[in-house]
Amino acid sequence: xxxxxxxxxxxxxxxxxxxxxxxxxxxxxxxxxxxxxxxxxxxxxxxxxxxxxxxxxxxxxxxxxxxxxxxxxxxxxxxxxxxxxxxxxxxxxxxxxxxxxxxxxxxxxxxxxxxxxxxxxxxxxxxxxxxxxxxxxxxxxxxxxxxxxxxxxxxxxxxxxxxxxxxxxxxxxxxxxxxxxxxxxxxxxxxxxxxxxxxxxxxxxxxxxxxxxxxxxxxxxxxxxxxxxxxxxxxxxxxxxxxxxxxxxxxxxxxxxxxxxxxxxxxxxxxxxxxxxxxxxxxxxxxxxxxxxxxxxxxxxxxxxxxxxxxxxxxxxxxxxxxxxxxxxxxxxxxxxxxxxxxxxxxxxxxxxxxxxxxxxxxxxxxxxxxxxxxxxxxxxxxxxxxxxxxxxxxxxxxxxxxxxxxxxxxxxxxxxxxxxxx
Amino acid sequence: xxxxxxxxxxxxxxxxxxxxxxxxxxxxxxxxxxxxxxxxxxxxxxxxxxxxxxxxxxxxxxxxxxxxxxxxxxxxxxxxxxxxxxxxxxxxxxxxxxxxxxxxxxxxxxxxxxxxxxxxxxxxxxxxxxxxxxxxxxxxxxxxxxxxxxxxxxxxxxxxxxxxxxxxxxxxxxxxxxxxxxxxxxxxxxxxxxxxxxxxxxxxxxxxxxxxxxxxxxxxxxxxxxxxxxxxxxxxxxxxxxxxxxxxxxxxxxxxxxxxxxxxxxxxxxxxxxxxxxxxxxxxxxxxxxxxxxxxxxxxxxxxxxxxxxxxxxxxxxxxxxxxxxxxxxxxxxxxxxxxxxxxxxxxxxxxxxxxxxxxxxxxxxxxxxxxx
Numbered sequence: 001x002x003x004x005x006x007x008x009x010x011x012x013x014x015x016x017x018x019x020x021x022x023x024x025x026x027x028x029x030x031x032x033x034x035x036x037x038x039x040x041x042x043x044x045x046x047x048x049x050x051x052x053x054x055x056x057x058x059x060x061x062x063x064x065x066x067x068x069x070x071x072x073x074x075x076x077x078x079x080x081x082x083x084x085x086x087x088x089x090x091x092x093x094x095x096x097x098x099x100x101x102x103x104x105x106x107x108x109x110x111x112x113x114x115x116x117x118x119x120x121x122x123x124x125x126x127x128x129x130x131x132x133x134x135x136x137x138x139x140x141x142x143x144x145x146x147x148x149x150x151x152x153x154x155x156x157x158x159x160x161x162x163x164x165x166x167x168x169x170x171x172x173x174x175x176x177x178x179x180x181x182x183x184x185x186x187x188x189x190x191x192x193x194x195x196x197x198x199x200x201x202x203x204x205x206x207x208x209x210x211x212x213x214x215x216x217x218x219x220x221x222x223x224x225x226x227x228x229x230x231x232x233x234x235x236x237x238x239x240x241x242x243x244x245x246x247x248x249x250x251x252x253x254x255x256x257x258x259x260x261x262x263x264x265x266x267x268x269x270x271x272x273x274x275x276x277x278x279x280x281x282x283x284x285x286x287x288x289x290x291x292x293x294x295x296x297x298x299x300x301x302x303x304x305x306x307x308x309x310x311x312x313x314x315x316x317x318x319x320x321x322x323x324x325x326x327x328x329x330x331x332x333x334x335x336x337x338x339x340x341x342x343x344x345x346x347x348x349x350x351x352x353x354x355x356x357x358x359x360x361x362x363x364x365x366x367x368x369x370x371x372x373x374x375x376x377x378x379x380x381x382x383x384x385x386x387x388x389x390x391x392x393x394x395x396x397x398x399x400x401x402x403x404x405x406x407x408x409x410x411x412x413x414x415x416x417x418x419x420x421x422x423x
Numbered sequence: 424x425x426x427x428x429x430x431x432x433x434x435x436x437x438x439x440x441x442x443x444x445x446x447x448x449x450x451x452x453x454x455x456x457x458x459x460x461x462x463x464x465x466x467x468x469x470x471x472x473x474x475x476x477x478x479x480x481x482x483x484x485x486x487x488x489x490x491x492x493x494x495x496x497x498x499x500x501x502x503x504x505x506x507x508x509x510x511x512x513x514x515x516x517x518x519x520x521x522x523x524x525x526x527x528x529x530x531x532x533x534x535x536x537x538x539x540x541x542x543x544x545x546x547x548x549x550x551x552x553x554x555x556x557x558x559x560x561x562x563x564x565x566x567x568x569x570x571x572x573x574x575x576x577x578x579x580x581x582x583x584x585x586x587x588x589x590x591x592x593x594x595x596x597x598x599x600x601x602x603x604x605x606x607x608x609x610x611x612x613x614x615x616x617x618x619x620x621x622x623x624x625x626x627x628x629x630x631x632x633x634x635x636x637x638x639x640x641x642x643x644x645x646x647x648x649x650x651x652x653x654x655x656x657x658x659x660x661x662x663x664x665x666x667x668x669x670x671x672x673x674x675x676x677x678x679x680x681x682x683x684x685x686x687x688x689x690x691x692x693x694x695x696x697x698x699x700x701x702x703x704x705x706x707x708x709x710x711x712x713x714x715x716x717x718x719x720x721x722x723x724x725x726x727x728x729x730x731x732x733x734x735x736x737x738x739x740x741x742x743x744x745x746x747x748x749x750x751x752x753x754x755x756x757x758x759x760x761x762x763x764x765x766x767x768x769x770x771x772x773x774x775x776x777x778x779x780x781x782x783x784x785x786x787x788x789x790x791x792x793x794x795x796x
Contacts, residue, residue, distance in 0.1 A: 384535020
């Protein structure tokens with residue numbers, strides 16, 4: 001270490017000397033007047049550069065020290081720092097997943113990333129919707145609603161998210177009836193068995209394509225395009241003539257009309273598949289692990305408490321004059337929120353909301369506490385099988401970095417669209 | 424402008440001082456590191472291959488990795504102390520090396536942490552119901568010591584479960600700990616029989632037990648001894664199937680590369696077997712001080728007669744076995760902790776575990792020690 005510092009100091013001195021020499025040469029060559037220039041140690045231009053270079057040297061020294069320390073320790077314990085281990089068999093089995101324990105480690109990690117993505121995909125919209133509702137409730141004129149929302153927010157915001165997750169799993173979802181037995185007799189089957197809830201898995205009906213299903217899918221896409229076209233047409237009618245556009249009604253009904261007519265025309269191209277349990281195998285329907293629901297809902301509830309505060313703050317930031325003007329125009333409460341307050345509030349609320357999205361995606365790593373096989377769980381499982389930790393941790397960090405960057409990218413794009421131009 | 428230049432100058436001077444300060448602070452510890460790295464790689468391996476015995480003696484405490492969630496083997500009792508069969512073997516090694524069975528610092532580890540902790544040197548020895556397998560010996564940089572408990576993997580179900588044997592477990596959900604030989608055995612045995620199952624993996628028994636009680640899984644599989652100890656503590660009625668599907672030899676583990684330390688741990692463990700064979704228990708060890716049996720005298724580190732070539736006694740000396748342990752290490756072990764039978768009786772007999780394969784070799788079991796001479 002000492003020699004490295006010595007090298008750094010020598011390099012800095014050499015740079016200083018070279019700079020002074022070069023500057024003197026340039027002065028001589030260009031004949032510049034240097035009479036009122038202060039000496040280098042008092043010359044602000046020189047010192048600016050000197051400070052930057054010294055700071056850079058310190059950072060490089062620190063990084064070098066950390067890296068050599070790391071390499072010394074990994075060499076001492078014989079840890080190999082390459083990524084060849086990724087093709088070894090993982091020994092990891094994930095419930096309800098076709099992944100074999102003999103599949104390579106990179107496949108196991110990919111499945112974990114997929115599970116993390118599934119938590120984020122459904123959880124963030126849920127938390128935003130729930131948070132917005134609670135945030136608006138906190139500003140309600142109804143005393144009970146206001147108090148309930150306040151209790152909700154103050155409770156969930158002030159306890160650690162891990163507690164919420166463990167409680168949701170251990171006290172709520174684990175208490176569901178068991179799926180033991182050949183036909184999961186004790187599981188809860190509401191709606192005459194179209195849904196099955198147990199403490200390990202749950203299932204709900206899904207769409208199973210029959211004959212001509214692919215044609216039907218194409219027709220659905222066409223119906224969506226037609227609906228969008230109708231939307232645009234009605235908007236332009238409204239813009240030109242001022243007649244109420246009712247564009248959602250028009251678009252939605254045209255979509256429905258096309259889908260239903262083509263459904264019957266093609267002779268029922270899909271059916272609903274009812275889930276069932278036969279000899280302990282869950283068939284039909286769409287099956288998911290219950291811990292997934294636990295982590296997604298727990299995180300949604302927790303994040304919603306933060307989102308509600310952001311939403312409440314953003315609503316309060318809308319100028320009081322706007323609210324009074326809306327009331328003077330005899331807009332109903334809903335219309336006031338929908339057309340005046342919320343559009344302006346949303347603009348303000350969105351940047352902190354992006355922050356909450358990032359928090360949500362990183363908090364999914366706590367699913368390791370309830371045994372759901374998302375990315376962090378699988379990497380910790382691999383640690384336990386003595387796979388090299390530095391590389392695995394690096395991969396895990398890159399996964400979460402990727403999620404965060406994607407969410408930020410999306411957020412900034414929406415934010416850019418929300419900006420008021422030329423204000 | 425003047426203030427700015429002054430500030431800049433001050434800053435530049437301070438950063439130079441900081442540079443020098445960093446160098447001085449890290450000088451003390453990094454000179455040793457630079458010695459380790461700038462010399463040839465022999466230096467680094469020397470650090471690894473020797474010195475743990477001396478390190479433990481200098482430290483005065485043994486760092487032992489144990490379980491804290493397995494009644495009978497490694498558990499925390501009502502007073503907050505570590506107790507158990509494996510914990511007693513930590514005390515055995517401490518008594519042998521340091522002369523004091525209580526000079527142990529226990530580190531509770533779960534199944535995923537145990538080998539990394541051993542490899543990093545955080546613990547000196549791992550005594551945590553760890554199965555001796557070829558792949559662990561080879562690729563986990565672990566060195567397995569004599570087996571102290573011969574176990575096998577078994578299954579436990581609720582008393583009212585319709586499952587009677589492995590063949591009834593088609594597609595059943597089975598609770599198992601991550602990073603254990605248990606899961607590997609399940610995959611192997613069930614795969615051979617063509618029985619598919621749903622594994623429900625957990626990182627520790629603290630998470631597994633509530634899940635089993637809540638019936639998230641129908642079957643709990645782990646070593647038979649573990650099942651016996653859990654069955655005793657669970658509130659629900661359970662049934663152990665008795666379908667032993669594997670060999671699970673459990674014993675202490677040390678890290679590869681230190682033969683001196685491995686030797687110490689090995690012979691300290693074997694001393695408990697030998698003591699039971701000789702009939703030396705914690706209660707009667709003092710009465711052996713004047714025994715005539717030469718083998719026992721050597722074992723306990725008592726002075727034996729030295730005879731010259733004519734058979735005349737010329738004096739007495741204590742035989743040094745060259746293990747790196749003090750001569751009376753066996754006395755300390757048996758006096759402070761007990762022989763193998765004492766340890767078994769204290770922790771495993773209350774769980775109802777019969778000696779079975781863990782009886783002395785003279786009684787048809789597998790507990791056998793090479794001679795101490």
